[in-house]
Amino acid sequence: MAVPVIQQVKVAKYILGKKLTGQKRYPLVLMLEPLFQCNLACSGCGKIDYPKEILQKRVSVADALKAVDECGAPMVSIPGGEPLIHKELPQIVEGIVARKKFVYLCTNAILLPKHIDEYKPSPYFTWSIHLDGLKEQHDRAVSMEGVFEKAVAAIKLARSKGFRVTVNCTLFNGEHPKEVADFFDYAMTLGIEGITVAPGYSYQHAPKQDVFLGRTQSKQLFRDIFGEGKKRDANWVFNLSPMYLDFIAGNQAYQCQPWGTVTYNVFGWQKPCYLLVDEGYASSYKELMETTHWENYGVGRNPKCDNCMAHCGFEGTAVNDTFAHPLKALRVALKGPCIDGPMAPDLPVTYGKRADATAVKIPVSAIQRPAESAEVETHVEL
Ligand code: SF4
Numbered sequence: 001m002a003v004p005v006i007q008q009v010k011v012a013k014y015i016l017g018k019k020l021t022g023q024k025r026y027p028l029v030l031m032l033e034p035l036f037q038c039n040l041a042c043s044g045c046g047k048i049d050y051p052k053e054i055l056q057k058r059v060s061v062a063d064a065l066k067a068v069d070e071c072g073a074p075m076v077s078i079p080g081g082e083p084l085i086h087k088e089l090p091q092i093v094e095g096i097v098a099r100k101k102f103v104y105l106c107t108n109a110i111l112l113p114k115h116i117d118e119y120k121p122s123p124y125f126t127w128s129i130h131l132d133g134l135k136e137q138h139d140r141a142v143s144m145e146g147v148f149e150k151a152v153a154a155i156k157l158a159r160s161k162g163f164r165v166t167v168n169c170t171l172f173n174g175e176h177p178k179e180v181a182d183f184f185d186y187a188m189t190l191g192i193e194g195i196t197v198a199p200g201y202s203y204q205h206a207p208k209q210d211v212f213l214g215r216t217q218s219k220q221l222f223r224d225i226f227g228e229g230k231k232r233d234a235n236w237v238f239n240l241s242p243m244y245l246d247f248i249a250g251n252q253a254y255q256c257q258p259w260g261t262v263t264y265n266v267f268g269w270q271k272p273c274y275l276l277v278d279e280g281y282a283s284s285y286k287e288l289m290e291t292t293h294w295e296n297y298g299v300g301r302n303p304k305c306d307n308c309m310a311h312c313g314f315e316g317t318a319v320n321d322t323f324a325h326p327l328k329a330l331r332v333a334l335k336g337p338c339i340d341g342p343m344a345p346d347l348p349v350t351y352g353k354r355a356d357a358t359a360v361k362i363p364v365s366a367i368q369r370p371a372e373s374a375e376v377e378t379h380v381e382l
């Protein structure tokens, strides 16, 4: 299985429309975080370190759909926290699907069996199941025994009911290429559409700080994993563009385009991206696009971006490169990323030279700006 043709065509049409009208910055994906509360506490998570009153807030159905309409992105990813804790999530998903946008509901799957019948199978709706490895690795990553089995059972259940399903995998320090390859082999046997994979971003607010990969480590790890795949003649399908895979294998010196994946959550529109949580918020999409100092973010431009190779920053760049150099992209798509030879050099570091290098702004407190429409809930489903 792969991304359905209808999705590929609609997204390509959207990008071409933007290019033909000369728009330089536009989102491919809206990350809609309807809450930060979660029923797990993974060691590499940068989303759950908020006080109780923030964890209890919810983005309302009206605000969620307004964000979808405001930014116009053809794909909406719903991470969290754990989105299935949000009682109005079925209405949010239904509203997005009615707009013919492609929704990826990212869940740790613990609550999926309880809530699955609140959703309908559709080409516009995909369960994106968090799975960071085989049993031992995944249960360690989520800091709880038994979650791997629950996630696998949930994948099988969703497939049996005719849903689109992908696996969402983050790789951390200490991964073994062979084990990751074994995991990818196994994931593909579950009948999933594809695997989304990225090196974990080193969140300042994550419970553990020694789990994150450095930039060169990430590139080598992906080369080793792809090399293992070649040896096995593996049939892995990734829910990512071939050029992004080439980038994480160290063959492309891409700059981040954070506007390619915009983020809306209980604080409003997050500047500049899904990963950086201390840079401030905008009250509208227009304000986000017009007031964010985009030039202060990306490889070599900001120390907080040093180790980032996440798809929310670089998939947009990879897609643009695909449109600009289709033959190169076709070659990578057919042959896979290069796994030996010198890596593309990283972009130069300029933040030490910038006059405002120390003025990468941290707002007084992001948590002082809750969305007005957010409501309080106290019960967390486990
Ligand atoms: S399941 Fe996701 S949101 Fe919840 S703690 Fe883990 S990484 Fe964070």
Ligand code: SF4
Binding pocket: 256, 257, 258, 272, 273, 274, 275, 276, 297, 298, 299, 304, 305, 308, 309, 310, 312, 313, 314
């Ligand atoms: S490189 Fe881009 S996506 Fe990564 S943290 Fe910086 S701005 Fe965000």
